[in-house]
Amino acid sequence: MALMDFIFRWLHVLFGITWIGLLYYFNFIQGGYFKKATPEGLKDAKEKLAPEALWWFRWGAMFTFITGVLLLVGVKMSYGSFNAYIVAGATMGTLMFLNVWLIIWPNQKIALGMVEGDGPKAAGKALLASRTNTLFSAPLVFFMMAGPHFQGLGGGYGLNASGSTGLWVVLAIIAALEVNGIAGKQGPLASVVGVIHCSIALALVMAALLVYV
Incomplete structure (x- = not known):
């Protein structure tokens, strides 16, 4: 069981690097290039580069999710419960x-x-959801690390999340941000600097809620 847990954890990290790395590429690099590219360069990138990158992106997400579910099953079988960090992180990862x-x-x-479809409208929807995933990324990685390792501050396998007021507040924030990511506005997430700052701030706020509330 310990060996399988390690293998799933290793694969989860490898697939996660692929997924989140490409998420950052799309948001921090490709989007800016698309705005500056020549018509010929933009056409070539849309026909050849972007579809290839999106293949690795979506399947990286798929296998990160699958290995994450397997890890959750292992934790549940071994310890019987999830701590607040695992619940919050698993919620964000599933939504992403x-x-x-x-x-x-x-x-x-x-x-x-x-x-076929309305290209500009679809691009706006995809960008907002992508920005939301980028916003979630810093707290997600924090929760993934804190879940088993943040001993003494609500981490460590076997601790039960039930009754945690901070967790319910965090889940409400996650739900509100996800609703905005589906049908809201970019706001401060419109710029690369803005989404980076917001992601780090969100991680700090959520961590404080889980530790102190």
Whole structure:
């Protein structure tokens, strides 16, 4: 069991690096290039580069999610409960995975001209969901590390999350941000600097809620 847990954890990190690395590439690099590229360069990137990157992106998300579920099953079988960090992190990771497959990928296909539809509108929906995933990324990684290791401050396997007021507040914040990511506005997430600052701030706020509330 310990060996399988280690293997799933190793694969989870490898797939997660692929997924989040490409998420950062799309948000921090490709988006800026698309605004500055020549018509010929933009056309070539949309036809060849972006679809290839999106393939690795969405399947990285898929296998990160699958290995994450396997890890959760292992923790449940071994310890019987989840701490607040694991619950919050698993919630964010699941929403991020769903954003990839249900919002970002379908709308990117339209924006890239792979299928028919309103390209500019689809691009806006995909960007907002992608920015939301980028916003979630810093707290997600914090929770992933804090879940087993933040001993003495609510971490460590076997601690039960039930009754945690801070967790309910964090879950409400996550839900509100996800709703905005589906049908809201970019606001401070519109710029690269803005989404980075917001992601780090969100991680700090959520960590404080789980530790002190």
